[in-house]
Amino acid sequence: MVSAPFAPEFLEMLNDHQPRLRRVARLYCADADDRQDLYQEMVLQLWRAWPHYEARPEVQVGTWLYRVALNVAISDLRRRSRHPAAASLNGPDLPDLAAPPPEGPDPDDLAQLYRAIERLSNVEKAFVLLYLEERSYAEMADILGITQNNVRVKMHRVQDKLRQLLTQPA
Template sequence: MNSKEIDFTQLIQNNQGIVHKVCRIYTDTQEEHEDLFQEIVLQLWKSFDSFKGDSKFSTWMYRVGLNTAITLIRKKSKSIPVTSIDSTNFSHLKSQEYDEVQEERLKLLNSSIKKLNDVERALVLLYLEELPYKEIAETMGITEVNARVKMNRAKEKLKEMMNPSYARK
């Protein structure tokens, strides 16, 4: 292995959680998750030379991962269901003790996120990762103001979907 391959392998090993999070938000099965993981790593490798260090590696990695996932999802037939964030992504929202009400709210949030469009799901993932809006904007390739506006709209959609009266519509 040359030094570029060694550097790349080390960076992927240290940051593979990012790729897994992106995979969880856009896949339903373990097989799909593994396929998407491989495709994202391939795209990261292909574009590794383009990483100049202007942003954090994790920001660049999210950007490539999300763009790869969204591109693949859009290429597939609309009849294939697309998933969103697995409840494990919300672990920082859970208390240490099991709370049935909290668990139900997390399930409702998860199912509501599944109904968002690809871009909104990506925004919500980055937001739940507690990234600052500046980094979310960089990752998504939009302005910080646009990231805030889009996130506020996504939050409003989620609030509406999580409202019990929404189910009756």
């Protein structure tokens, strides 16, 4: 079966939002190959959903994109947890972050933060991602389908949990 080529509008949207999709993949996959597979699955699902999005122009593209990407990531995580991969002989995977500038954060601190984030639930990870993307509580509520007050409460709980995880000995 031959598929239709990507619409120029879709490709433009994808290029504009590629870093966000990659951050979602990073948050839900520690392994680089798994991240790439998840990213490709997100692109596929976005392409499949594109005609539905074009029919509802009142929805912001960023909100729609996050909904699709988070749903794909959580579904993929559930699927992988039902069929875990063989254990690595090289020890735990640490994030493959680009080298930060000299005045940037300490790589050990970033690794510790990613390990703490990996211990959060799927929903808590979504809150962290949206927070790091500097989304407003109104945008978070819209993306996650909950009230702004609920976002505030859950965000406070996630922040407390992360603080607790970061103060625990490794």
